[in-house]
Amino acid sequence: MLNNKGILLVNLGSPKSTAVNDVREYLDEFLMDEKVIDYRWIFRALLVRGIILNTRPAKSAAAYKTVWTDQGSPLIVITEKIQKKLQERYDIPVEIGMRYAQPSIEAGIRKLVEQGVSEIVLFPLYPQYAMSTTETVIEKAEEVRKKNFPTVKISYIQPFYNRDIYISCLAESIREKLPEHFDALQFSYHGVPERHIYKTDPTKTCNLNDCCSRDSNPSHQFCYRHQCYKTTNDVIEKLGLPKEKTIVSFQSRLGKDKWIEPYTDETLETIPKKGVKTLAVVCPAFVSDCLETLEEISVEGKEQFLHAGGEHFHYIPCLNDEDRWIDVIQTLCDEKLNEFYLV
Missing domain, CATH: 3.40.50.1400 (Rossmann fold)
Known part of the structure; x- marks a missing residue:
């Protein structure tokens, strides 16, 4: 039975708007991640909060304005389109979470749990493995799971760069x-x-x-x-x-x-x-x-x-929500869903 299974698609994240304060908030969470800037906390804080956040948010906000859509951040909008297309292929819930900002990984897991899910296939949407992408997503998801959802089981899709x-x-x-x-x-x-x-x-x-x-x-x-x-x-x-x-x-x-x-x-x-x-x-x-x-x-x-x-x-352009890419996502998710039965 698949009624206790669910899928969580995880992407990088984006500011909630192009306002400088929103961009600053996003950059603070992103750059203060020790998997992104791997200095000791005090030196990371001096660099990020003492220098970068005093100069970069306005420039980044201007850059975001050039790509922002009527629906919002391109990355968020595209990830939502992927979610919708994938959900059409499954009878189990499919949710999204972002490593930084909203909707968060915690929010995504909570949505699944509220739908009766106890076994989650988490898909980091990164083809290649890196400390600042796949590794930080898994670390954050495990932190959230242990703190708030200790009975939930999460299975992670591995990098697929060579599949x-x-x-x-x-x-x-x-x-x-x-x-x-x-x-x-x-x-x-x-x-x-x-x-x-x-x-x-x-x-x-x-x-x-x-x-x-x-x-x-x-x-x-x-x-x-x-x-x-x-x-x-x-x-x-x-x-x-x-x-x-x-x-x-x-x-x-x-x-x-x-x-x-x-x-x-x-x-x-x-x-x-x-x-x-x-x-x-x-x-x-x-x-x-x-x-x-x-x-x-x-x-x-x-x-x-x-x-x-x-x-x-x-x-x-990237693969975005092309149907052939949805086929790949489904295949990789199916492999993980099937593993739940072998444990």
Whole structure:
């Protein structure tokens, strides 16, 4: 029987409005997460509350205004569309929660519990594993569960960066949106500090040099950088593209610490000089379009590329609520739902 089962889709989150105070509140929760800025609390507070929150909210609020829709935040709106489509395929409840701001993970779990759910499949909507994404979602969900819902069982869907159903879905989505002629396809992933790669590697076998390209290495299941390159290589193979026509880069770095390279902004400024005049960009670390894709890449990134001598810039949207992506979500959820019967 499935009457005590439920599904919780978890995404990053968004400010509740474009007002500076709302953006400040959101950034405070987000950046004060020790999985995002992994300094000791006092140093994190000095950086975030002493510096960043005094300068960044107004700029971020202005950026959010350029992507905000009549329905609200693009990320929230798209996640709600995914929820609605997935709910149409299930007789069990499907809810959403955000790691930061509202609706919270706690609110999502509570909604499920109020509908009689005691076993939850929680789906972090991140293809690749990272300390600042999958890990912090699971940690927060477990904190909420132990404190408020100790009898509830949660099963977590693992990163799916290399699952063929996902790779095929992403490749087909890209294929349909690629311009007929292009010089390069750039895969821009959200960046993380280099130290995060080492911190999330319990095997201590990662060196951020040649191990990412090995067929197997104990650190691969925890290494965000490897998983990004694996996703890229598998998609390239599905598309039948030569590697020399593709680029991998990492965006959205914060502060002066060393982040994984190459950086997207620097790449956009240099590739026109290497003959790339028509560029297509996709952002496979995100499954839903958001500020980082709609503003940072398709607006700021486009300006950087064209200013550096590029001629044509084509942003390829995320999977969003495409039916083929809903198929993938359903398949992965079904696998976890079936596991409940094997325990």
